[in-house]
Each structure stands twice: as structure tokens, then as C-alpha cells.
Amino acid sequence: MNAWLELGITLVVILVVVLVSALVTIYVELKAGSHMQARIGPYYAGGRWGWAQPLADGAKFLQKEDLAPAKADGPVYRLAPYVVMMSAIGMFAVIPAGPDLVGVDLDLGVYFVLAISALATLGVLMAGWSSANKYSLIGGLRAAAQLIAYEIPLILAVVAVVIQAETMSLNGIVEAQMATLFTLGGMDIALPFILTGQIVGFGIFLVAAVAELSRIPFDMPIAESELTMGYLTEYSGIRFTMFFLGEYASIVGFSAVAATLFLGGYGAPFLPESLANIAGPFVLLAKVAVLVFVIIWIRFTWPRLREDQLQSLAWRWLIPIALVNVGVVATFKVVF
Amino acid sequence: MPALMESVAIADWFREAANWVFLLIALPTVFGAWRTVSSNNIVRAVLYLVVALAGTAAMFLILGAAFIGLTVVLVYIGAVIILFLIGIMITRAPLGVEAKLSHGREARLSAALLSFILFAVIMWAVADAFGMSKIQPFEPTATADIANLLFDRFLIPFEVVSLVLLAALIGGIVLARRDDIGRDEPGGEG
Numbered sequence: 149m150n151a152w153l154e155l156g157i158t159l160v161v162i163l164v165v166v167l168v169s170a171l172v173t174i175y176v177e178l179k180a181g182s183h184m185q186a187r188i189g190p191y192y193a194g195g196r197w198g199w200a201q202p203l204a205d206g207a208k209f210l211q212k213e214d215l216a217p218a219k220a221d222g223p224v225y226r227l228a229p230y231v232v233m234m235s236a237i238g239m240f241a242v243i244p245a246g247p248d249l250v251g252v253d254l255d256l257g258v259y260f261v262l263a264i265s266a267l268a269t270l271g272v273l274m275a276g277w278s279s280a281n282k283y284s285l286i287g288g289l290r291a292a293a294q295l296i297a298y299e300i301p302l303i304l305a306v307v308a309v310v311i312q313a314e315t316m317s318l319n320g321i322v323e324a325q326m327a328t329l330f331t332l333g334g335m336d337i338a339l340p341f342i343l344t345g346q347i348v349g350f351g352i353f354l355v356a357a358v359a360e361l362s363r364i365p366f367d368m369p370i371a372e373s374e375l376t377m378g379y380l381t382e383y384s385g386i387r388f389t390m391f392f393l394g395e396y397a398s399i400v401g402f403s404a405v406a407a408t409l410f411l412g413g414y415g416a417p418f419l420p421e422s423l424a425n426i427a428g429p430f431v432l433l434a435k436v437a438v439l440v441f442v443i444i445w446i447r448f449t450w451p452r453l454r455e456d457q458l459q460s461l462a463w464r465w466l467i468p469i470a471l472v473n474v475g476v477v478a479t480f481k482v483v484f
Numbered sequence: 485m486p487a488l489m490e491s492v493a494i495a496d497w498f499r500e501a502a503n504w505v506f507l508l509i510a511l512p513t514v515f516g517a518w519r520t521v522s523s524n525n526i527v528r529a530v531l532y533l534v535v536a537l538a539g540t541a542a543m544f545l546i547l548g549a550a551f552i553g554l555t556v557v558l559v560y561i562g563a564v565i566i567l568f569l570i571g572i573m574i575t576r577a578p579l580g581v582e583a584k585l586s587h588g589r590e591a592r593l594s595a596a597l598l599s600f601i602l603f604a605v606i607m608w609a610v611a612d613a614f615g616m617s618k619i620q621p622f623e624p625t626a627t628a629d630i631a632n633l634l635f636d637r638f639l640i641p642f643e644v645v646s647l648v649l650l651a652a653l654i655g656g657i658v659l660a661r662r663d664d665i666g667r668d669e670p671g672g673e674g
Contacts, residue, residue, distance in 0.1 A: 224531060256550050256627060263554045266562025270534065273569045277527055285573060292570050296563065316627065 158251050162240050170396040174202040177396075177444050184448040206389060214385040217280050224278035229383070229390035231271030236394040238264035239401035244319045246414050246428030257318035258306055261405055262299075265360065268398070269295040272369070275391075276379035287378020290455065291362060291369035297462035298359035298366075304470035305353040308477040309341060309409045322413035340412035345480065348473045350410040352466055357402040358443055359462070361395065365450040368458060403439035404432065411435045505546060513539025521595065530568050537561050548624030 175190075178201055182189025194200025216225050242257045244250035254260050269292055276288015310316050313324035321341075328336040329344065342350045359366040370378035380391055407413060412435075414428030453461070497503055516535030523529040537560045544553035634642050 221525075221528070224528065254550070256554055259551070259554050259558070263558040263562060266558055269566050270561060270569075273566060273573070274531065277569070277573055289570060289573055292566055296566060299562070 158241075162237065162251055166237050166240055166397045166400075167393065169400040170393045171202040171206070173396045173399055173440055173444075174205070174392075175199065176440065177447075178202075180441065180444050181448050184445070209389040209392070210386055212385040214387060215382070217382050219280040220382065221278040221280070224274050225382075226387070228271045228275035228278065229387045229394070231274060232268050232394045233390045233397075235264055235266075235268040235271065236397040236401060238267075239398070239405065242318055243401070243404045243408060244322060244414060244428075245432050246425040247319065248425055249414075249428060250319060253319055254317065256316050258310060258316045258321070258405075258409070261318075262303055262306060265398070265401075266295075266299060268360075268394075269299075272379050275383070279379065279382040281382055283375045283377075283381045284379050287369045287371075287375045287381070290375075291379060294362065294366065294369060294458060294462075295360060297459055298356045298466070301352050301462060301466035301470045302356035302360060304467065304474055305349040305356065306409065308349045308470075308474045309346060311474065311477050311481055312341060312344075312346065318408050318413070322408060322415050325412045326415040338415075338417065340410060340415075342410040345477060346410055348469065349477075350406070352470050352473065353406055353410065354439075354442070356462075356466060357406060358446060359458070361398055361402060361443070363395075363399075363443065364447045365453045366458060367452060368455055371452065399440055399443055400436060403436045403443065406439055407432060407435035411439075502546070509539050509542045509546065513543070526572055527569065530565060530572065533568075534561055534565055537565070548622060550624065551627045551630055552625075 179189050179197070190198030190201035192198060193204045216222060239261050241251035242254050242260050244253070244257075272291045272295070273288050276284045276286075276291065279285075309321060313321040315321060315324065325340045326338050329339050330337055362369050369375075370380060375381070380388065383391060414424065414432045416427070416431045419427055419431070513536050516532045516537075516539060519532040520529050520536060523532055537556055541553040541556040541561075544550070544556060
């Protein structure tokens with residue numbers, strides 16, 4: 149196939165996946181959150197179950213005026229949502245949904261995901277500073293301090309997986325989890341990493357990912373009660389929508405990465421290899437759905453952490469535990 | 485130089501797609517680097533530095549050194565630049581576009597001189613190492629090779645570099661920490 153055509157198709161598929169999954173996640177959060185709080189949530193839009201509520205919200209945002217404060221640094225202010233959005237979409241480019249169903253099969257897949265997700269911090273800081281608003285600036289600073297702190301346990305949790313799988317390719321990590329571990333009664337048993345020594349790493353990754361997403365209980369950067377909306381305060385219209393969609397796309401993105409690293413990705417037990425490309429996306433989708441639900445569940449269950457509690461959780465608990473985890477995994481790898 | 489001019493005519497140079505990619509990356513990189521030092525606004529200067537670093541990362545990618553390229557993104561753009569920005573914002577950057585930097589005459593001259601010397605040294609090193617020979621097509625560098633070099637042949641330098649970071653960390657704590665908490669002086673040295 150023509151390389152440009154292939155590239156075009158890949159880009160369109162990734163964009164559609166990102167947008168649709170973000171809209172679905174928004175809907176699930178509206179509905180699941182409502183039911184967790186014993187209320188009904190969106191009800192009328194779309195005729196039934198309020199299924200069109202995210203679309204209606206989107207249309208509402210799009211027809212609002214795209215304002216920039218008079219004293220804002222125009223170009224930086226306008227560029228910031230693109231940086232955040234790019235970082236969210238970029239993650240999807242390397243996540244495999246099947247042995248051949250991957251945007252780009254990079255040898256350094258995990259590393260790419262970590263690098264591109266780190267760029268979101270830059271967008272947040274750009275938004276915070278360029279808005280020329282004290283709430284925005286404080287929100288941006290809090291976000292940066294938090295994202296940097298939680299990036300370290302996130303990376304260390306990934307390092308342990310990379311050591312166990314002996315590769316940084318996401319496809320390779322999935323294959324390592326599909327490799328036969330032992331044979332039981334004539335059946336080849338393969339287990340995902342979460343069951344073969346990475347349960348601590350999975351916990352660290354999930355906590356750090358929720359913090360990277362700046363979601364409750366780690367939403368100090370946009371704490372409404374004290375900072376109005378933090379770095380998002382001045383944004384409206386389409387640019388706010390981009391931040392919003394980027395946030396929900398990142399939830400799906402981090403869930404997909406976690407599913408790939410710890411839960412076996414597109415692989416499922418007893419799934420014949422010939423079906424991997426057809427059934428793979430659905431297997432991955434099921435795992436992602438569970439993780440997205442857990443992240444939403446966390447949001448409606450825990451209260452917000454205080455800034456010092458948040459920092460001490462990262463530096464005094466997660467990072468030491470993650471370091472010990474890396475040491476233990478490496479030791480097992482060398483000894484056995 | 486004459487030999488080079490004959491072998492690579494300008495028209496031929498532009499016929500290669502790879503050279504266009506090179507230009508597409510190199511020109512924004514140079515522009516970003518230039519605006520980093522000429523920009524009047526310190527936060528914008530840092531953001532132009534991001535452009536320059538992103539160009540550098542892309543350059544590593546087209547040279548087949550994907551690991552180094554991604555490391556530039558992760559470490560420099562993802563961490564060092566963020567720390568720059570935090571430092572600037574916490575201390576003195578006025579909000580919005582008002583910040584102005586002073587470009588003194590002495591500072592400009594010494595910076596230009598230093599840049600020129602650095603440029604000359606790099607040019608000399610490159611010319612000395614490669615001369616007129618054309619670089620042969622090469623395989624992308626495997627990350628495993630880098631790891632084997634780092635953790636085998638260059639293990640001790642690698643570990644010593646981390647000691648530098650440790651020293652910087654301790655220095656930072658010593659500078660920032662004030663033991664006279666009992667005296668209760670709001671504002672401190674500010």
C-alpha cells in the first residue's frame with residue numbers, strides 16, 4: 149500500500165478512536181457518577197438515557213466565543229490546548245490493539261508513551277502562565293509540581309515491567325505475557341504480569357496515572373473551591389473543549405497503557421493466535437473499560453488530598469516502594 | 485571545499501527527499517535557538533528553547549538514534565524545561581506579556597564570542613573526524629547496544645555522573661534550608 153495512504157488511514161483511525169472514546173468516557177462519568185451518588189444524571193438529551201449529553205455539551209462549548217484575556221500572551225495562550233491535545237493523542241499511536249493493529253510498532257513503545265505524556269505538563273504550564281491570571285498561575289504551578297512528582301513513580305513502575313519483559317516494545321510486552329509459563333493438564337498457561345509479580349507495580353502505576361491525570365483525589369491544580377478552575381480558568385469555547393477532551397482521552401490512554409503493561413493487552417487466555425487481530429481490539433477494550441470505570445469510581449469515592457499530603461504520598465511512599473519493586477523484580481530476573 | 489562543491493551540486497541536494505526533511509527540521513531548530521537568545525520575554529525564551537530541543541530530538545530520530553531522541557523529549561522538554569518554567573514563575577516572571585529582559589552590550593558581546601568559539605570548536609572537531617568523506621548509509625542504533633555500552637564499558641563514568649547529580653541535590657538542600665526556624669522571620673532574606 150502507498151505509504152502516505154497508510155499514514156492517512158492510521159491518523160484518521162486514531163483520531164476517531166480518541167474522540168469517540170473520550171465522548172463515551174464523558175458519558176460514562178456523567179451516568180456512573182450520578183448513580184454512585186443516588187441520582188439519575190443526564191436524562192433527556194438524545195431521547196433515552198441521555199446518551200447524547202456529551203454531544204450536546206460539545207455543541208454548547210463550540211458555539212461559545214473563544215475569548216482571550218486582554219493581558220494574556222496571545223500565541224502561547226492559543227497554543228497551550230494544542231500541546232495538551234497532542235500529548236493525549238500521541239499516546240494512542242503506539243498502543244497495540246492486535247499483533248498488527250498498531251499505529252506505529254516502535255521498539256521503544258513504552259518510552260515513547262512516557263515521553264509524549266510528559267509534554268502535557270508543558271501545555272498546562274503554558275496555559276497557566278499565559279492567562280495572566282493569578283488563579284491560573286497558581287493552578288499551573290501546582291499542576292507542574294504534581295505532574296513532575298508523580299512522573300517518577302510512573303516511570304519506575306514501567307521500568308519494572310520492562311525488566312520483566314526484557315523489551316520496551318509494547319507488542320513485545322504483550323507477547324511476553326502470552327508466553328507459556330507452565331503446562332497444567334496438557335494446557336499451556338500464560339499469565340499477565342499483574343499475576344506474575346507486578347501487582348505492586350500495577351498499584352503504583354494506577355495511583356500515579358490518576359495523579360498525572362489531575363483527577364480527584366489529586367485535583368489540587370483545578371481545585372474549584374479555592375482556585376476557580378486553576379489553569380483552565382480563562383479558557384472558553386473550543387479551546388476549553390480541547391483541554392476537556394484531552395483529559396478524557398488521556399484517561400483512556402493511560403488505561404490502555406496500564407492494560408497493555410499489566411493486564412496482558414490484547415491477549416486473552418485460550419484465544420487462538422489466528423483470531424488475535426480480530427478479537428484483540430475487543431479484549432483490549434474490555435480491559436480498558438474496567439480500568440476507566442475504576443478511575444471514575446475513585447473520583448466519586450475519595451475526597452481531595454491536601455497539597456502536602458499529595459507531595460508526601462509521591463516522594464515518601466510511592467517512589468521508595470517503586471524503587472524496592474524495581475530491585476525485587478530485577479533480582480528475580482537475574483536469579484531465575 | 486571545492487571538492488565538496490563539485491560532488492554535491494545544489495540542485496542534486498534538493499532532489500533528495502531526506503534533505504527536505506532535514507531542512508524542515510533544521511530551520512525551525514535554528515529559528516528557535518535564535519529566538520531563545522533574542523526574545524525579550526523570559527518565558528517565551530524558554531518556550532523557544534523547547535522548539536530548539538524538539539528539533540534536536542527530531543534530528544536524532546532521523547539519524548536513527550531513537551532512544552537519544554526520546555530521551556531529549558523526556559528529560560529536557562519533560563523535566564528540565566518544566567523546572568525552568570517553575571523556577572521562573574515562582575520567582576519573578578510578571579504575568580502575561582509584560583516581562584522584559586535586558587540585553588546589555590557586554591553580555592551580547594561575550595555571548596557572541598563564546599558562541600563563535602563553541603561553533604568553531606565543533607566545526608573543527610567534525611572536519612577533523614570526517615573530512616570530506618561522505619557518511620555511509622547506516623543502520624538505526626539498537627537501544628540494547630546503548631544499554632550494553634552504558635552498563636558494561638562505561639559503567640564507572642555512568643555512575644560518576646549520577647554522583648554529580650547527588651552533589652547538586654545536596655547543594656540545593658544546603659542552600660535552600662534555613663536552620664533558624666525558631667527565630668520566626670517572615671520573608672527571610674527576600
